[in-house]
Amino acid sequence: MSEKHNSEKLRNIIKDSISNQKRKTVTVLSSLLAVQDSLHYIPDEAIEEISKHCKVTINDVWSVASFYTNFRFTPPGDKTLDVCWGPSCHINGAQKLINQAHDELDIKGEGESEDKKVTLRYSTCLGACAQSPVFAIDHKMFGKLDETKVTKIINTLKN
Amino acid sequence: MTEQYKKLEELANKYLDDLYKNKTVIKVQTGTSGQAVGADEIFSLLSSKKSDNINVIEVGSMGLMYLEPLVVVVLPTNDQIFYANVDEKLTEKIFEHYSTTNEILKENSFAYESSRNLDESIPKLNELPQFSKQLRIATRNFGEVTPGDILQYISTGGYSALNKALFEMTPEDVVEEVKNSGLRGRGGAAFPTGVKWSFLAPNKAPVKYVLCNCEEGDPGAYNDKGILETDPHTLVEGLILNGYATNSNKSYVFIRQGHDIPINAIERAISEAYDKGLLGENILGSNFSFDMEVSLTGDSYVAGEETALMEAIEGKRSPPRFKPPFPAASGLWKKPTNINNVKTISYVPQIIKNGSEWFKSTGTEKSSGTAIVCLSGHISRPGMYEIPMGMTIEEVLEEVGGGSNSNKPIKMLQTGGPLGGVLGKEAFATKIDFDEMAQSGAILGSGGIIVCNDSVSVVDLIRNLVAFNQFESCGKCFPCRLGNTHMYDVLQRLADSKSNSKDLELLDRIGKSMKIGSLCGHGQLGYNPISSSLKYFESEIIDSINNKVEPLEKMLTPTRTRPNSAE
Numbered sequence: 200m201s202e203k204h205n206s207e208k209l210r211n212i213i214k215d216s217i218s219n220q221k222r223k224t225v226t227v228l229s230s231l232l233a234v235q236d237s238l239h240y241i242p243d244e245a246i247e248e249i250s251k252h253c254k255v256t257i258n259d260v261w262s263v264a265s266f267y268t269n270f271r272f273t274p275p276g277d278k279t280l281d282v283c284w285g286p287s288c289h290i291n292g293a294q295k296l297i298n299q300a301h302d303e304l305d306i307k308g309e310g311e312s313e314d315k316k317v318t319l320r321y322s323t324c325l326g327a328c329a330q331s332p333v334f335a336i337d338h339k340m341f342g343k344l345d346e347t348k349v350t351k352i353i354n355t356l357k358n
Numbered sequence: 359m360t361e362q363y364k365k366l367e368e369l370a371n372k373y374l375d376d377l378y379k380n381k382t383v384i385k386v387q388t389g390t391s392g393q394a395v396g397a398d399e400i401f402s403l404l405s406s407k408k409s410d411n412i413n414v415i416e417v418g419s420m421g422l423m424y425l426e427p428l429v430v431v432v433l434p435t436n437d438q439i440f441y442a443n444v445d446e447k448l449t450e451k452i453f454e455h456y457s458t459t460n461e462i463l464k465e466n467s468f469a470y471e472s473s474r475n476l477d478e479s480i481p482k483l484n485e486l487p488q489f490s491k492q493l494r495i496a497t498r499n500f501g502e503v504t505p506g507d508i509l510q511y512i513s514t515g516g517y518s519a520l521n522k523a524l525f526e527m528t529p530e531d532v533v534e535e536v537k538n539s540g541l542r543g544r545g546g547a548a549f550p551t552g553v554k555w556s557f558l559a560p561n562k563a564p565v566k567y568v569l570c571n572c573e574e575g576d577p578g579a580y581n582d583k584g585i586l587e588t589d590p591h592t593l594v595e596g597l598i599l600n601g602y603a604t605n606s607n608k609s610y611v612f613i614r615q616g617h618d619i620p621i622n623a624i625e626r627a628i629s630e631a632y633d634k635g636l637l638g639e640n641i642l643g644s645n646f647s648f649d650m651e652v653s654l655t656g657d658s659y660v661a662g663e664e665t666a667l668m669e670a671i672e673g674k675r676s677p678p679r680f681k682p683p684f685p686a687a688s689g690l691w692k693k694p695t696n697i698n699n700v701k702t703i704s705y706v707p708q709i710i711k712n713g714s715e716w717f718k719s720t721g722t723e724k725s726s727g728t729a730i731v732c733l734s735g736h737i738s739r740p741g742m743y744e745i746p747m748g749m750t751i752e753e754v755l756e757e758v759g760g761g762s763n764s765n766k767p768i769k770m771l772q773t774g775g776p777l778g779g780v781l782g783k784e785a786f787a788t789k790i791d792f793d794e795m796a797q798s799g800a801i802l803g804s805g806g807i808i809v810c811n812d813s814v815s816v817v818d819l820i821r822n823l824v825a826f827n828q829f830e831s832c833g834k835c836f837p838c839r840l841g842n843t844h845m846y847d848v849l850q851r852l853a854d855s856k857s858n859s860k861d862l863e864l865l866d867r868i869g870k871s872m873k874i875g876s877l878c879g880h881g882q883l884g885y886n887p888i889s890s891s892l893k894y895f896e897s898e899i900i901d902s903i904n905n906k907v908e909p910l911e912k913m914l915t916p917t918r919t920r921p922n923s924a925e
Contacts, residue, residue, distance in 0.1 A: 222651055222652060222653070222654075223651055224610075224651060224653065224671070226671075226672060226673020226674075227673040227674070228654075228655065228656060228670060228673040228674070229653075229654065229673060230673075231656070232615050232654055232656065236615075253673070262674075262675055263673065263674060263675055266656070266658065266675040266676065266832075267655070267656025267657050267658050267676075268656070268657045268658065269615065269616065269656045269657040270656060284822070284825075284913075284914055284916070285577030285578065285822075285826070286577050286578055286735075286772060286776070286808050286819065286822050286823060286826075287577065287578050287734040287735050287808050289818075289819075289822045289913070290735055290736065290808070290810050290814050290818075290819065291735065291736075294911060294912075294913055294914065295911075297914060308914070308917075309917075321914060321916050323575065323577055323659070323826055323829065323830070323916075324575065324576070324577035324578070326390050326574075326580045326583050326617060327390050327391045327393075327394040327580070328577070328578050328579075328580055328732065328734035328740070328806070328808075329391045329423035329424065329580075329732070329733070329734050329740035329741050329742070330391050330394040330395055330423065330426075330740075331734055331735075331740075333394055338616060338618055339393070340390065340393055340394035341394060342391070342394030342395050343394075343395060
């Protein structure tokens, strides 16, 4: 397949996600969220398409995209591991478990594993504080974690 | 009662009959916290099984999250048996057992509910202090109904308050009733709700908005999302009442992307309400029309500030706006707008149904009603509890929360989110209401209470809170942007035992500049975690400043994602 073909395909996915939003109120932010939902990142093409669709400048779209911390601009790994460092998780030993995740996945800070299978992301709160410490894989939560459970979760991620 | 509402009630009763009559109903509590410990798998397992006399349904959490995965068996006699920490093996057993008999299976059952005495060895639900101490108004359906299922909600008396308001009350009556109830905003500012509504109501503008804030970025608080994912129709009904009272016709429920469970529940509720004629044109045959939509936002804590939220709904970056103009004059898309927190709105149907005097009979003089608190941390019974205002912190910790979860005593609490305060033991006699909490140096705020035992150093706790605040500062006001970063650096020095004697004064100076130099609460309240800690743990902090304590374990440093174009 030629690169041109791929880029056309990408543009079509973007156009579809922008024009088929299920909620009535369509804005720059809602369009960015729609693209990120289908592609899991915001390619440059999406910035262009959203600027056309919403009739605003490219800069206007960038300004929104760069403000919210959930948007990313390169493709993430196949799976995303959210690790929570909020206070409830923190006092229940999250830091140790996050260090363990860093070691076992060989990822420093936030980012992708070398084989691009996993993205590790810090989360300020996943909303299941009663079950802290909590991690999540693609929004599916895992609570009451300890070292053994973290190893188990990471093994499922690696395979 | 209108013909249309009566029809809905009949429909609901028939639906409930089909579900419950001569059947055993197994309810699995699959909220966010339940799913974090595998409740969704328990539900799939049960749904895959077939038995003529058993129905399996999903319900939200009843708040006893420490017991999850939690399963409730409702027998054909209407007696209910509650099971805690249900695993796959017990799920199989429960299903096998109740498909052949109505005798009680005792394994892991922690309570039952019945008009009779069923079993000496198991307590009744109302005998458990974590339940009997509660007074459930906004959360009365928690654990009872399938989230978003409108007929189940109507069968509990749902939408009767709306029916009453539309046909027996004028919009002014509704505002008056809410005003008289003394209901105050549960989002943090505690402003009287009825008074707020009375700012918008007389405005004759053709387009007005009512907004509901479920951004809830506070770590340690999950009660807004809790209401959405457990009983979203309570919110929908409350919001329609808000619209009727203020003559507004359009509303948005604002929530952060990624919280799929509450988002799906509220969208199901809205769509079913449209189907049944409770949203849209001429609601229940009246002259009142009202639309509701979910508006998603990206990750930004500041977007939960009322004017920032409007920027986000308009699809822009979300730094807060300058006030005035206030939202009631010029809000969303410059139109007059009212905004309330989820919890606030969720009280309204019960206030309209039962009257303001009824609501006022609970709570304290200036804080009527209840508080919905989320307990987490080093406590025996983490979970979500609705308690009457005026209960002391001590009672909540010991009787509802069951005290410390280990032999280490409770040392301190963090309440009201990362901009709230840290409270020491001396403050545990404080009554939980808006004013007493504020006097103690904390705020009730969103209702999150994070409990720490004496293994947690106060510097470690505030370092975590300030790290959050510096990460989430939107950057518009430099005292907040730089101040939080600078404070975090100082706290990091304290944690590393590399502090110098001027650090306390430095923190105080930064805190003061943030307070006077920031547009919204994020900067204005940013010093709260430190100032309140100094009130209760001054000597411990001074020991850190004099480097008399061991360096703390390193904590991750969160950094904001930077745009990096693929080129």
